[in-house]
Amino acid sequence: MNKKTLSRKMEIKKAFTTIDLFAGVGGMRLGFEQAGFKTLFANDFNQKCKNTYDLNFNEPKLYVEDLWKVNLKKIPSFDVLVGGFPCQAFSIAGNQKGFNDVRGNLFFRLAEILEAKTPKAFLLENVKNLKSHDECRTFMVIERTLKNLGYNTKHQILNSMEHGDTPQNRERIFIAGFLDKDRADAFDFPEKIPLTKSFRELVAEKADSKYYYNDKPLYERIKKDIQSEHTVYQWRRKYVRANKKGVVPTLTANMGRGGHNVPLIKNSIGVRKLTPRECFLLQGFPKNFRLPKDISDSELYHQAGNSVTVPVIKRIAENIDSVLRGKKINPQLTISALAYAPRF
Numbered sequence: 001m002n003k004k005t006l007s008r009k010m011e012i013k014k015a016f017t018t019i020d021l022f023a024g025v026g027g028m029r030l031g032f033e034q035a036g037f038k039t040l041f042a043n044d045f046n047q048k049c050k051n052t053y054d055l056n057f058n059e060p061k062l063y064v065e066d067l068w069k070v071n072l073k074k075i076p077s078f079d080v081l082v083g084g085f086p087c088q089a090f091s092i093a094g095n096q097k098g099f100n101d102v103r104g105n106l107f108f109r110l111a112e113i114l115e116a117k118t119p120k121a122f123l124l125e126n127v128k129n130l131k132s133h134d135e136c137r138t139f140m141v142i143e144r145t146l147k148n149l150g151y152n153t154k155h156q157i158l159n160s161m162e163h164g165d166t167p168q169n170r171e172r173i174f175i176a177g178f179l180d181k182d183r184a185d186a187f188d189f190p191e192k193i194p195l196t197k198s199f200r201e202l203v204a205e206k207a208d209s210k211y212y213y214n215d216k217p218l219y220e221r222i223k224k225d226i227q228s229e230h231t232v233y234q235w236r237r238k239y240v241r242a243n244k245k246g247v248v249p250t251l252t253a254n255m256g257r258g259g260h261n262v263p264l265i266k267n268s269i270g271v272r273k274l275t276p277r278e279c280f281l282l283q284g285f286p287k288n289f290r291l292p293k294d295i296s297d298s299e300l301y302h303q304a305g306n307s308v309t310v311p312v313i314k315r316i317a318e319n320i321d322s323v324l325r326g327k328k329i330n331p332q333l334t335i336s337a338l339a340y341a342p343r344f
């Protein structure tokens with residue numbers, strides 16, 4: 001093989017680079033790195049996230065700073081911006097103020113970074129109702145802003161139990177954007193795949209006694225409603241809700257704060273809440289993902305609920321990688337193009 005062909009081959013294999021914004025504990029980074037991307041910069045303003053993040057990733061470590069204050073010169077050139085920007089401002093659970101809420105405005109910081117750095121592509125993640133918020137005006141502004149920056153976007157709601165083979169009913173909206181229109185046209189979000197994993201495979205038979213309700217006052221109120229070992233339950237302030245789909249309900253950022261909403265399970269020992277470790281597994285984090293010992297359970301629940309389902313991210317990242325390499329052809333485009341093609 002001559003030198004030129006060899007260097008082209010190496011070039012083809014070269015990893016695309018990312019920056020990990022609103023990085024949390026690095027769920028997006030993990031999915032992208034599993035798909036072959038290389039991370040060049042990571043930012044979040046939460047110091048506790050850094051404990052978990054830095055325990056699991058080598059360089060670059062998490063740079064803790066308010067994104068508004070990050071000097072853009074600190075961010076190197078990169079190929080793909082990755083960011084699950086804060087969702088409270090757009091969430092049904094939040095106050096629905098959208099762009100009037102400063103947290104909503106962080107989207108415009110992302111826009112500034114896209115404008116300054118012009119990466120080839122980006123992937124943004126948010127709560128499902130971002131699309132319908134404020135009679136769809138919020139989403140229209142987001143789409144228009146991205147378009148004005150020269151990006152061609154596609155968005156889709158993906159569910160962890162349908163798109164990530166992960167037994168959690170978690171719907172999130174993803175927005176992928178590409179500077180190059182052909183790449184955007186060629187890009188598809190991953191198809192649904194069968195759910196092969198049961199939540200029971202990811203929960204341990206035994207857990208520390210502090211997670212059990214057996215001797216706690218709430219037990220008397222919940223025990224008659226929690227009968228099946230194959231169902232996940234949630235205590236909803238006044239009643240127990242059983243998850244009819246046989247999976248774990250959406251793990252949320254406020255789970256574990258005040259003891260509410262951490263999903264409950266029953267096994268041979270009794271009724272207990274999921275442990276933080278199990279919540280991470282139910283977000284598709286690998287077993288060897290390390291959880292720091294010096295932060296509270298409630299913080300770990302918060303980190304798990306705030307994160308993403310890693311296998312979903314990996315599958316999207318693989319599709320982004322393919323189109324950036326010019327590999328993938330959108331099957332639907334091909335079919336419709338063929339429908340109009342002259343027949344001989």
Ligand SMILES: C[S@@+](CC[C@H](N)C(=O)[O-])C[C@H]1O[C@@H](n2cnc3c(N)ncnc32)[C@H](O)[C@@H]1O
Nearest residue numbers: 022023024025027028044045046066067084307
């Ligand atoms: C929805 S979470 C994203 C979590 C992440 N995708 C993960 O896998 O863990 C949003 C994150 O944005 C961070 N954040 C919020 N406002 C910020 C700001 N002004 N500057 C930097 N980070 C911020 C929060 O600390 C939180 O970790």
